[in-house]
Amino acid sequence: MATPSTATPENIVSLDLADQSLREVNGALQEARAGYYRVRNPRGVHALACGLDGPIEVEIDGHAGYYLAGMNKEARVTVQGSAGVGVAENMMSGEVWVQGDASQSAGATAHGGLLVVEGNASARCGISLKGADIVVKGSVGHMSCFMAQAGRLVVLGDAGDSLGDSLYEARLYVRGNVKSLGADCVEKPMRDEHLKELDELLARARCEGVSASEFRRYGSARSLYNFKTDNIGFY
Amino acid sequence: MSDQSNDRIIDQTWGQRLSHSFDPYSIHEIRRAAATGLYRIRGYGAKRVLPTFDDLVFLGASISRYPLEGYREACDTSVTLGTRFAKKPIELKIPITIAGMSFGSLSANAKESLGRGATEVGTSTTTGDGGMTQEERGHSKTLVYQYLPSRYGMNPDDLRRADAIEVVVGQGAKPGGGGMLLGQKITERVAKMRTLPQGIDQRSACRHPDWTGPDDLAIKIQELREITAWEKPIYIKIGAARPYYDTLLAVKAGADVVVVDGMQGATAATQECFIEHVGIPTLAAVKEAVRALKGIDMHRRVQLIVSGGIRSGADVAKALAMGADAVAIGTAALVALGDQDPALEAEYEKLGTRAGAYEDWQAGDDPAGITTQRPELMARLDPEKAGRRLANYLRVLTLELQTLARANGKSHVHNLEPADLRALTIEAAAMAGVPLAGTDWVPGQGGF
Numbered sequence: 211m212a213t214p215s216t217a218t219p220e221n222i223v224s225l226d227l228a229d230q231s232l233r234e235v236n237g238a239l240q241e242a243r244a245g246y247y248r249v250r251n252p253r254g255v256h257a258l259a260c261g262l263d264g265p266i267e268v269e270i271d272g273h274a275g276y277y278l279a280g281m282n283k284e285a286r287v288t289v290q291g292s293a294g295v296g297v298a299e300n301m302m303s304g305e306v307w308v309q310g311d312a313s314q315s316a317g318a319t320a321h322g323g324l325l326v327v328e329g330n331a332s333a334r335c336g337i338s339l340k341g342a343d344i345v346v347k348g349s350v351g352h353m354s355c356f357m358a359q360a361g362r363l364v365v366l367g368d369a370g371d372s373l374g375d376s377l378y379e380a381r382l383y384v385r386g387n388v389k390s391l392g393a394d395c396v397e398k399p400m401r402d403e404h405l406k407e408l409d410e411l412l413a414r415a416r417c418e419g420v421s422a423s424e425f426r427r428y429g430s431a432r433s434l435y436n437f438k439t440d441n442i443g444f445y
Numbered sequence: 446m447s448d449q450s451n452d453r454i455i456d457q458t459w460g461q462r463l464s465h466s467f468d469p470y471s472i473h474e475i476r477r478a479a480a481t482g483l484y485r486i487r488g489y490g491a492k493r494v495l496p497t498f499d500d501l502v503f504l505g506a507s508i509s510r511y512p513l514e515g516y517r518e519a520c521d522t523s524v525t526l527g528t529r530f531a532k533k534p535i536e537l538k539i540p541i542t543i544a545g546m547s548f549g550s551l552s553a554n555a556k557e558s559l560g561r562g563a564t565e566v567g568t569s570t571t572t573g574d575g576g577m578t579q580e581e582r583g584h585s586k587t588l589v590y591q592y593l594p595s596r597y598g599m600n601p602d603d604l605r606r607a608d609a610i611e612v613v614v615g616q617g618a619k620p621g622g623g624g625m626l627l628g629q630k631i632t633e634r635v636a637k638m639r640t641l642p643q644g645i646d647q648r649s650a651c652r653h654p655d656w657t658g659p660d661d662l663a664i665k666i667q668e669l670r671e672i673t674a675w676e677k678p679i680y681i682k683i684g685a686a687r688p689y690y691d692t693l694l695a696v697k698a699g700a701d702v703v704v705v706d707g708m709q710g711a712t713a714a715t716q717e718c719f720i721e722h723v724g725i726p727t728l729a730a731v732k733e734a735v736r737a738l739k740g741i742d743m744h745r746r747v748q749l750i751v752s753g754g755i756r757s758g759a760d761v762a763k764a765l766a767m768g769a770d771a772v773a774i775g776t777a778a779l780v781a782l783g784d785q786d787p788a789l790e791a792e793y794e795k796l797g798t799r800a801g802a803y804e805d806w807q808a809g810d811d812p813a814g815i816t817t818q819r820p821e822l823m824a825r826l827d828p829e830k831a832g833r834r835l836a837n838y839l840r841v842l843t844l845e846l847q848t849l850a851r852a853n854g855k856s857h858v859h860n861l862e863p864a865d866l867r868a869l870t871i872e873a874a875a876m877a878g879v880p881l882a883g884t885d886w887v888p889g890q891g892g893f
């Protein structure tokens with residue numbers, strides 16, 4: 211379950227997409243700088259709760275479409291269902307929790323904050339990641355963390371083909387099997403500092419009973435950082 | 446195009462000639478590739494001969510069309526961009542904008558100069574791959590913020606302080622190619638803005654990370670609008686690959702403005718084979734984009750910006766006559782700032798080039814201080830002076846544009862129309878959809 215909320219029944223603001231437009235709902239959430247909001251009847255709508263700009267809590271009562279909580283700053287958004295393509299894309303800070311599964315490109319280009327997926331995430335999870343942390347409790351699809359620049363991806367299940375292709379400085383931790391590693395992505399030793407940061411991440415994502423020692427670490431071999439004709443096979 | 450000099454007999458005894466196919470440039474490139482194992486990367490746009498706006502002429506006034514008096518009868522040049530959905534469309538005094546050029550490829554001083562020059566004459570500048578700098582935001586009254594596949598430096602605060610958003614699908618110099626910034630230019634500041642290690646050869650993605658195809662793009666645009674409260678105009682920039690279909694799809698996806706960049710369009714750094722061999726010329730691209738807009742009754746409702754090889758007021762006027770609402774310039778703006786300056790000839794020579802030919806914009810050694818991150822070179826570019834030079838140049842373009850519009854009897858530059866134009870070559874007639882001069886023949890459309 212997501213982190214405990216500060217909500218009490220009296221201070222929950224209820225928004226309902228059955229009788230309010232997306233613009234009204236997003237407008238209310240974007241202007242808010244505090245408080246707890248519950249969005250009813252999301253019905254898979256796209257671009258919900260994007261551009262949030264303050265430390266509010268938002269609970270989505272169902273499934274969400276593309277770009278849920280896109281570019282999030284500071285807010286903590288929980289979706290009580292699954293999320294479409296690009297959940298928390300380009301997040302700057304805050305937390306996004308998906309109780310179900312996430313579609314492709316979860317956490318794409320995110321600069322900061324934490325994305326937790328309780329289920330599985332599809333292909334390209336963490337693509338071009340720029341500093342955020344992503345914890346997927348199930349498995350991730352192919353090309354995850356393609357060109358990821360900074361930040362961390364933690365996968366409790368398995369990773370699909372070409373994990374970490376053309377990786378820059380992001381750090382990847384996978385507990386299960388990795389189907390294949392992408393160009394320039396290699397397994398690296400788990401040192402104390404990695405065990406420590408992973409344990410912290412697991413705790414933040416509430417992965418009870420999971421220990422950092424069960425994971426392997428992957429990162430960039432940095433051999434493609436400067437163009438060399440002898441690397442032609444990789445290009 | 447054939448270069449007659451290659452066919453010339455160069456050996457008086459045996460009559461041996463240079464090969465037309467294996468001309469000196471081809472031989473040079475084979476030898477260079479063999480020696481280095483690297484393909485050629487450079488800046489600038491296509492250098493080969495292409496059909497251009499020079500292949501069109503205006504008819505001017507005559508007995509049946511009367512002209513407007515120069516300097517006395519007004520000829521409006523203002524343009525509003527983003528009238529379709531945006532709550533705050535952009536108002537520009539002239540229909541000539543500064544194209545997106547990244548901080549990283551350009552120095553901070555160059556970005557500031559562009560902002561100063563553009564603002565002085567009431568037009569916009571555009572960020573680029575690498576994020577928004579304070580120099581640029583601070584000195585540009587109207588700033589378009591590019592949304593690129595790399596998303597370097599992308600953040601909601603800059604999105605909200607931009608005046609418009611340009612989703613970059615492609616560039617004319619390299620439709621289908623991503624960005625490239627070689628290690629020499631990845632200084633600490635550039636690296637930090639892009640979240641990358643210093644000094645690496647940085648390649649930015651050619652596809653967006655979280656959408657593919659027109660249906661996804663429509664949702665992406667919806668998200669950008671939601672984040673910015675539907676205030677900002679949203680442009681979609683495409684390289685001239687399939688401009689007819691891409692324009693239709695951009696409109697369908699919800700664009701307020703479509704930017705079409707022809708193959709002459711410059712780049713900061715791309716493979717030479719890409720620059721010279723992918724995409725179609727600007728002349729052909731404008732016609733196709735306008736045909737698409739007219740076909741769905743969206744011409745002027747979705748505005749069209751055209752770029753790629755615009756040099757003069759005549760080029761601007763011809764692009765507008767063909768149906769563009771505005772143009773964007775890259776190379777010409779850099780030249781106005783001081784790029785290719787003959788006064789730097791000695792330094793160009795040291796770099797193995799000369800003024801006019803200098804194309805190693807990727808290398809970071811620009812003696813004019815424009816395409817560099819080296820502090821000592823950058824310091825040579827005085828943003829105030831360079832900004833004033835750009836403003837002068839933009840004023841001249843505007844005066845030339847007005848001169849041509851008045852000669853054709855137009856009180857607003859947007860009243861220029863294809864009927865004011867004739868083509869000088871059959872190729873240009875076919876590409877631009879304008880009759881060959883002296884005939885009413887448009888190849889493929891009949892007439893004689």
Ligand SMILES: Cc1cc2nc3c(=O)[nH]c(=O)nc-3n(C[C@H](O)[C@H](O)[C@H](O)COP(=O)(O)O)c2cc1C
Pocket residue numbers: 489490544545546547550551572573574575591613615616617682706709710711712713752753754755773774775776777806816
């Ligand atoms: C130095 C330089 C950097 C550029 N950087 C970008 C960029 O970041 N994003 C982009 O969409 N286009 C970029 N372009 C292309 C321009 O936006 C524009 O399409 C092109 O310069 C227009 O053609 P012109 O140079 O013939 O006027 C760049 C061009 C140059 C010369």
